[in-house]
Amino acid sequence: MDQDVDVTVVGAGPVGLLLAAELALAGASVQVLERLTEPDETIKAGALNVPTAEALDRRGLLPAAEQVQREVMARVWEFLQSTGAATGAPGGGVPRRAGHFAAMMLDRDLVDEDDPELAGHDAVAGATLVPQRELEALLAGHAARLGVPVHRGVEVGGVEPGADGVVVHTSAGPVRSAWLVGCDGGRSVVRRAVGMGFPGTDPEITGHQAVVDIADPEQLATGWTWSTRGVYCHGPLPGRILTVEFDGAPADRDAPVTLDELQTSLRRVSGTDVTLTALHGGATRWTDNARQAATYRAGRVLLAGDAAHVHSPFGGQGLNLGVGDAVNLGWKLGAVIAGWAPESLLDTYDAERRPLGAWVLDWTRAQVALMRGDAKTAALRAVVGDLLATRGGMTHVVTAISGVTQRLDLPGDHPLVGRHVPDVPLADGTRLVDHGHHGGFLLLDRTPDGALGALAAAWAGRVTVVPDGAGAPIGMLVRPDGVVAWASDGTGGTGGTDGLAAVLHRWAGRPAATPVA
Structure with a gap:
């Protein structure tokens, strides 16, 4: 194992692998420690939500995920044929499903596809039926291509945090790194070793x-x-x-x-x-044990995925929540290590991810409550079932499960700010996300004179300017985790270049260079 690396990640599940890859893209040295000698074959989540599939798309992994979905769909069709639920050609005569809520099937045909929450997020429709095991294999290949070493059969026994680094005691000897991230599951050794509380409800x-x-x-x-x-x-x-x-x-x-x-x-x-x-x-x-870590960070030790939150697996929310943790934390920790962002940037990780984690816990608790077998619950299920039989009720639940309604509380009055970036086709035939495989910021510039790109030149190397023809929004800054940090439909006032400069300083740190006059 490597000594004195920037980051040691404990846990080689999807969250740990994706986090390590994001850190590598940010230029950090990183290694992953995993107690299992082989990938976990346990059956877990069966699908991805839209933000997770879009995270794969941003890193160029969409074609691989689409191939997985095609293979899974072939197996689903095999099952449906064996039960008599499907006949004829694959896909014919089978109701479209969008998952379930408390064991009540969700009918995609009832969803209002024109709902504004769904607009612009259909490019990844062919890459959401990706089981967790297949996702883990896909991300393992991604991390390997980025040169991330994964050390298997290494069990963590203790952690010694310090002011400038962390010593991790393992079955293969001590490991030193500047930062440690526990992605080691609900019974996280890392979380327990540093004494982070884990309050919640019993199963x-x-x-x-x-x-x-x-x-x-x-x-x-x-x-x-x-x-x-x-x-x-x-x-x-x-x-x-x-x-x-x-x-x-x-x-x-x-x-x-x-x-x-x-x-x-x-x-x-x-x-x-x-x-x-x-x-x-x-x-x-x-079980339905539902808990959330009292803090996602203690000095140089951080948590992500199930180490930070656990709940029942209904809807596969845990996998998707953990992927969101990884893409949020990865670029921020990478920025701190690179030196262009202050350590206080890491405070936004807990602030942004905690509310969503709390929501998911309550979302799964509600489903457990609706599954109980008493007469009162049966009556309540009938009421909820009636609501799900309406277009409005079905659309609300499906959009919530899909993740497209997720929004961070960021300053700015443009409706896109704080949301995951929608799919943006460009005049040259590419899409905006095609330009973000390297993991940095993206700035869409549709100003006639390239004013936004000229301003962002001071952040060269961190911000990729993507010029495009006319359209709305006229400009949009997308963080490495796919969140829109700034958008404008015009060039004047605080929504124009002045507003962009402030947001760039807030998220992209100190300017890397001063533009030459």
């Missing part, structure tokens, strides 16, 4: 997820099914099952999941005598 459910062989799959309904006994899901991939029971937390989270345990749970919640004949790798047992 009340036990869930299982696995891929199995089923002797009599016709006994099971396709998709999500709720009853007073619990919840189960069959599909959308061949052999995939999920169960939820309201009997408290499991006695032993770490015990191997057995075929008999899965069959017993599935029989209880489905009310059938379905028979499972084989268990494939990656079975998991989980």
